[in-house]
Amino acid sequence: MELRIRGEHAVLAGPGGEQGREVDPRRLAIGADLAEALHEWARVASAVTRAEAGTDAARAVVAQRGRQLAVRLAAVMGTQVRFVDPVTGAETVIEPPARERGPRRAGRSSAAPEPTPWFTGLTVSLFSAIVVVVAMLALAGTLARETSGWLAVVAALVVTGGIVPSLWLGRRVPILRWAVYGVGGGLVVAWAGVLATVW
Structure with a gap:
């Protein structure tokens, strides 16, 4: 130009x-x-x-x-x-100025990607999954015994419907995604337990 x-x-x-x-x-x-x-x-x-x-x-x-x-x-x-x-x-x-790809962190080159914290991330995921499974099964079990099985299923649907949008938004956030993976896996396992409890 x-x-x-x-x-x-x-x-x-x-x-x-x-x-x-x-x-x-x-x-x-x-x-x-x-x-x-x-x-x-x-x-x-x-x-x-x-x-x-x-x-x-x-x-x-x-x-x-x-x-x-x-x-x-x-x-x-x-x-x-x-x-x-x-x-x-x-x-x-x-010449146009060189554009940086992202904010630089002190002591790190912007070209070197950070290592994935597998051990810590999987620990957070496992803990999140356990909390969700225990909470969902406690809710479903109590409602199935005290009231009816259908109410337990409805309550589990309400809880799942409330959590899923937050999981979708947090799936790519660098630190939060580990908890999201755990909660998502916990919901799947918990639903198997809810259906087994009701029927």
């Missing part, structure tokens, strides 16, 4: 040199403030280049501001931006 000035307006051109298609920055998803800053810079740059008595300081400010805007544009668009100084004609290619 190339940052150009046409008249008193900034335009962005795709590949193809002078024949490249030019687009008004306001038509791109770069933010209204950046698009307006580009047009303001183009107006000032046009005035400085037209003025015969333009000082070197003014030309340096125009060039510096153009480079700053090209850096912002490269960061927002995530692409290389070619900037030609409207005063001197010097060409600069601005």
Whole structure:
């Protein structure tokens, strides 16, 4: 992408040199403030280049501001931006900043994945499964003895229906997923026990 000035307006051109298609920055998803800053810079740059008595300081400010805007544009668009100084004609290619894939943790490289805590995770899963099985069987057994088997099944359905949405949401959360796996497995085992208790 190339940052150009046409008249008193900034335009962005795709590949193809002078024949490249030019687009008004306001038509791109770069933010209204950046698009307006580009047009303001183009107006000032046009005035400085037209003025015969333009000082070197003014030309340096125009060039510096153009480079700053090209850096912002490269960061927002995530692409290389070619900037030609409207005063001197010097060409600069601005590379987009490297994007990090995720937040860095202190003392760890972002490229090295963390090891999976199998022992701790499976322990949490087993404990969660045991708690769910004991709770569901206690509920179903008590209701089956005190009232009716159908009420025990309905209560187990209500408990399962209340837990399943939370399990679905937590299935990919790094630490919580171990408890989710245990609760899910516990529900399956508990349902076998509930049906055995009722019938």
